[in-house]
Amino acid sequence: MPSGFLDSDTSDSQNTPPSLVLSEEELKLITFFRGFPDSAKKEALIEFESKFNKFNELFKELLASRS
Known part of the structure; x- marks a missing residue:
């Protein structure tokens, strides 16, 4: 399997793709x-x-302030 791929167990979830490509930073x-x-x-x-x-809380606050 090429570098940057992770196998995932598809029995856990039907919505999970069979493999995931990782960036160089994620691999590090x-x-x-x-x-x-x-x-x-x-x-x-x-x-x-x-x-x-x-970060999620900050983004929620920013979105709320724009509404």
Whole structure:
């Protein structure tokens, strides 16, 4: 399989494509993440989730202010 492809188990969801093409940056993130100890992985996931939630909230506020 070419670099940048991840196999997904289609039994989990009928809406999931059979494979996903990742960008070079996404591949780097995965490579670095896999090198972390488990405790650092948990911290990184918490940080990413926090940033994700903050950006979503910011976008909601921006959209609401334009209405």
